[in-house]
Amino acid sequence: MREYFENGREHGFDLDRLFVLLVTEDFCDVEAMEEMLGEEGVDGAVYDGSRREAWFEERGLSSFSHLIPGASHAQTSFGLLYMWDNPRFERGVFIDDDTLPHDEWDFFGRHMANLDRTDEIESVASDERWVNVLYQSADENGLYPRGYPYSAMDETVETGRREVTDVVASQGLWTNVPDLDAVRILMDGDLQGQAQTRTEKSDFDGDFVAEPGQYLTVCSMNLAFEREVIPAFYQLPMDDNEWDVGRFDDIWSGVFLKRAADLLGKDVVNGYPLCEHNKAPRPTFDDLNNEVPGLELNEHVWEVVDGVGDDADSWTEAAHAMAEAFAGGDFSAWNNGAFLNHCGEYWLDWLDCLDELGASENREPKAALADD
Numbered sequence: 001m002r003e004y005f006e007n008g009r010e011h012g013f014d015l016d017r018l019f020v021l022l023v024t025e026d027f028c029d030v031e032a033m034e035e036m037l038g039e040e041g042v043d044g045a046v047y048d049g050s051r052r053e054a055w056f057e058e059r060g061l062s063s064f065s066h067l068i069p070g071a072s073h074a075q076t077s078f079g080l081l082y083m084w085d086n087p088r089f090e091r092g093v094f095i096d097d098d099t100l101p102h103d104e105w106d107f108f109g110r111h112m113a114n115l116d117r118t119d120e121i122e123s124v125a126s127d128e129r130w131v132n133v134l135y136q137s138a139d140e141n142g143l144y145p146r147g148y149p150y151s152a153m154d155e156t157v158e159t160g161r162r163e164v165t166d167v168v169a170s171q172g173l174w175t176n177v178p179d180l181d182a183v184r185i186l187m188d189g190d191l192q193g194q195a196q197t198r199t200e201k202s203d204f205d206g207d208f209v210a211e212p213g214q215y216l217t218v219c220s221m222n223l224a225f226e227r228e229v230i231p232a233f234y235q236l237p238m239d240d241n242e243w244d245v246g247r248f249d250d251i252w253s254g255v256f257l258k259r260a261a262d263l264l265g266k267d268v269v270n271g272y273p274l275c276e277h278n279k280a281p282r283p284t285f286d287d288l289n290n291e292v293p294g295l296e297l298n299e300h301v302w303e304v305v306d307g308v309g310d311d312a313d314s315w316t317e318a319a320h321a322m323a324e325a326f327a328g329g330d331f332s333a334w335n336n337g338a339f340l341n342h343c344g345e346y347w348l349d350w351l352d353c354l355d356e357l358g359a360s361e362n363r364e365p366k367a368a369l370a371d372d
Contacts, residue, residue, distance in 0.1 A: 003100050004107060005040050011106030018108070019089065020044030021079050023052075025071055052078055059085070064353040067346060072239040074249035076220060077350075080230045085357050089227060091115060096221035098278050099174070102201070105273035107172075111224035114170035114207070114269045121269065123162035125211040126155035130302075133173060133216055133270055137203035146181040147217040147251030149299045164209060168229050168261055169268040172222035174277035175199050179219045181247075182288035183295075192281040207271035212262045215302050218254020222275040225257075231319040232260040234350040236343050239290070243339040245297070246290040252301050252343075259305045260318035296335045304329060304340070316351065323347035 001020065008015050022033050026048045033046045047055065049070055055078075056065040068078045076094055083089045093111060101107040124131045130152035134143045144153060177194045188196045210216045225233065233256065235249040261268055309321035326344025331337025 001036065001095075002040060004095060005042055007101040007103065007105075007107045008109075010103070011109055013106055013109045015040075015042055018042055018044070021082055022046045023075050023078050024048050026050055047078060047082075055082075059357070061353060061356055064349060064356070067234075067237070067350055067353060069237050069240040072246070072249070073220075074235040074238040076249070077235040080233060080235075081353065081357070083227055084230050084354050087227075091227060092225055094220040094223045094225075095275075096277075098280060099221050099275040100278065102175070102274050102276060107273050107275075110273040111170045111172065114272075115167050115224060115226060117167050117269060118163075118165050120161050120163045122206065122208040123160045123211050124157065124208050125160075125214050126152075126157050128152035128155040129214055130155060131210040131214050131216040132157075133171070134178070134199070134203070136205045137199070141197050141199070141203070143178055143180065143197060143199070144184060145217045145219065146179050146184075147248065147254075147298060149302070151299055159208075162209065162211070164267045164269065166266045167269050168226045168266040169218070169257060170224040171218055171268060171270045172224075172273045172275055173199075173204055173271060174219070174222060175201055175203075175274050177277045177279040179217075179221070179277065182284050182291050185284050186288070191284050193284045193287055194279050194281060201274060204271060204274060207269050209267050209269055210258065215255055215258055215306075216268075216270070217251055218257060218268070220250035220253075221277065222273070223250075228315055229257055229260070231316045231351055231354060232256050232322070234319075234347050237346045241339065241342060243293050243336040243342075244290070245294040245336060245339050247287065248291075248294050248298060248301075251298065255302045256305060256319070256322055259302075259309065259322065260312070260315055263309050263312050263318050264315065293336050294339070297331075297337070297340060300331075300334060301340070304331075316354075319347070319351055323351065 020042055030046050030048050037044045053065055056062050068075050083092050132138055132144055135157050176198055178199050180195055185195050190196050233253050235253050238249045239246040304325050305322045308325045309318045312318035312321055323344050326340045331340045
């Protein structure tokens with residue numbers, strides 16, 4: 001975080017616009033994190049598991065505390081609830097703790113500029129209806145990102161130009177360690193959870209959008225978004241479930257985000273600003289064990305949402321349609337298919353929680369990432 005703050009200062013970004021919410025666990029040094037924010041002069045708060053439980057209790061929402069899994073990347077959903085409860089936050093930015101900004105970009109400024117874009121941009125589509133966010137260098141390195149369906153590989157890519165007028169998310173991509181799943185990491189010959197093949201700045205050539213009706217992977221390590229998307233951006237109850245499904249929180253929420261954006265005539269911009277992904281070594285087979293329970297489901301999740309919500313005219317309506325499709329669907333033909341029913345039930349609880357917080361998606365926010 002210190003590096004991101006320094007990047008902002010060097011590029012003239014007003015750090016007073018930021019409120020930094022650090023989501024952590026009881027076994028981490030919360031006091032040191034609070035001291036860091038104080039030393040940097042940046043407004044913010046730190047929430048470990050106990051503080052999250054207290055946050056729900058203070059609002060009379062303890063019955064919804066199950067929405068945020070412990071010790072899981074999916075606990076980024078708490079940040080979404082925190083934003084929804086504070087309509088002064090117009091936009092959010094997800095940053096993972098194993099990334100660093102690139103000096104050449106104003107990290108926060110570029111994301112904000114992407115969300116304000118109303119210009120022509122490269123558009124991408126494939127005959128498989130999936131866009132590989134690494135398509136610009138895929139012919140050279142053969143990489144597909146974590147979450148890209150295996151059945152959609154070897155696609156034929158077409159590019160064009162399209163004008164964007166309402167961008168709701170800005171996904172920055174990553175140099176150094178690519179964001180791959182465990183199977184692809186093993187195929188790349190790496191047993192330490194990283195990858196032998198690395199990405200460089202030269203592998204990326206500007207921004208792009210996926211055409212309407214096309215899907216793409218969304219990684220939340222470097223992502224900015226408008227507050228309005230929160231109903232359709234729940235990160236799902238990963239890791240702490242009886243099916244042992246994990247590692248698909250941001251992937252599946254990205255599928256939901258893209259479907260809802262298409263329904264509402266919005267766009268997701270991808271590309272810059274890049275971040276440096278410095279994933280720590282860990283056994284690739286540990287990630288594989290976490291991913292295997294959901295691999296077959298990942299091939300079909302997008303198909304479930306692709307056929308619903310055609311009449312939706314708000315993010316909440318789009319989210320309800322998708323959540324109900326999961327909650328009431330028969331997925332018994334797929335391994336761990338009942339997990340999708342579980343996700344649908346949690347997602348409906350998520351929407352009830354947002355409603356209970358008393359925040360309307362139509363309420364006018366006061367300031368972007370602002371302090372009081």
